[in-house]
Amino acid sequence: MIDQLSSYLFTHHAQSIINTKHVGICAICGRRQSNVIPLRLSDNFTAMEYLYQTGWLCQPCGFLLRTLTFRTSNWFVSQKEFVTLKWNEILPKLQSLTPADTPFLLYSTQTYKKQGWFLLISRLNYDREEFEIGYDMNVITLSQTRITLDSQLIRELASYKCNKTSMRKAEIPYYILKTIPDERRLILLTELGKRKNNIVWEWMLHFTELDSTTSPPIFLASPPKVVVEHPKPKIKKEGLNKWLI
Numbered sequence: 001m002i003d004q005l006s007s008y009l010f011t012h013h014a015q016s017i018i019n020t021k022h023v024g025i026c027a028i029c030g031r032r033q034s035n036v037i038p039l040r041l042s043d044n045f046t047a048m049e050y051l052y053q054t055g056w057l058c059q060p061c062g063f064l065l066r067t068l069t070f071r072t073s074n075w076f077v078s079q080k081e082f083v084t085l086k087w088n089e090i091l092p093k094l095q096s097l098t099p100a101d102t103p104f105l106l107y108s109t110q111t112y113k114k115q116g117w118f119l120l121i122s123r124l125n126y127d128r129e130e131f132e133i134g135y136d137m138n139v140i141t142l143s144q145t146r147i148t149l150d151s152q153l154i155r156e157l158a159s160y161k162c163n164k165t166s167m168r169k170a171e172i173p174y175y176i177l178k179t180i181p182d183e184r185r186l187i188l189l190t191e192l193g194k195r196k197n198n199i200v201w202e203w204m205l206h207f208t209e210l211d212s213t214t215s216p217p218i219f220l221a222s223p224p225k226v227v228v229e230h231p232k233p234k235i236k237k238e239g240l241n242k243w244l245i
């Protein structure tokens with residue numbers, strides 16, 4: 001059974017092992033393997049601190065190291081497929097996982113140049129509800145609940161014209177705050193405050209695509225005692241002009 005990222009990707013890319021007659025510990029996955037190859041790194045290799053101190057690479061890890069795709073794209077690998085993803089395809093992919101997808105791994109990047117896949121080497125996910133993903137040189141834990149709640153919060157804030165920069169800082173500019181209905185204002189500020197400087201929130205903001213044509217769901221921080229219906233906020237002309245000088 002394949003229980004390690006490099007073997008998974010090696011197999012998906014129809015690679016096969018060449019007999020080298022060498023046995024050694026792989027500098028990337030740290031396992032004692034047969035048919036290892038000598039480790040040779042280019043001068044601009046920057047992930048030295050993630051390597052085991054050996055002079056060998058197993059062939060699957062060697063394949064990952066020399067293949068640019070794994071650091072220059074977002075990708076998903078599961079039992080049935082390997083796919084590269086555009087930034088806005090990542091969340092839909094994670095929200096539509098099926099049993100056939102496990103075990104799986106997802107690597108996402110904002111820089112498109114780091115060797116962040118190193119950190120995923122032995123982290124295959126078997127749980128579709130809560131799992132770990134790579135985000136450049138970080139591993140973050142996501143859950144379907146967290147994705148749903150954060151997506152709703154982002155969409156509701158965006159419906160009041162709050163931009164991603166403000167959301168990232170966990171601040172709502174005063175001229176926007178004035179347009180938010182009283183019963184929503186404190187909830188939104190509290191929820192934003194909880195997410196300040198949080199890497200999952202940063203990740204959610206980066207990879208959430210805002211579609212202005214769909215109306216946002218109302219974000220519910222906890223089950224409400226009373227469901228309050230409220231109209232879409234209207235910005236008063238005079239109020240807005242005051243802030244547009």
Ligand SMILES: [Zn+2]
Pocket residue numbers: 006026027028029030031057058059060061062
């Ligand atoms: Zn290896």
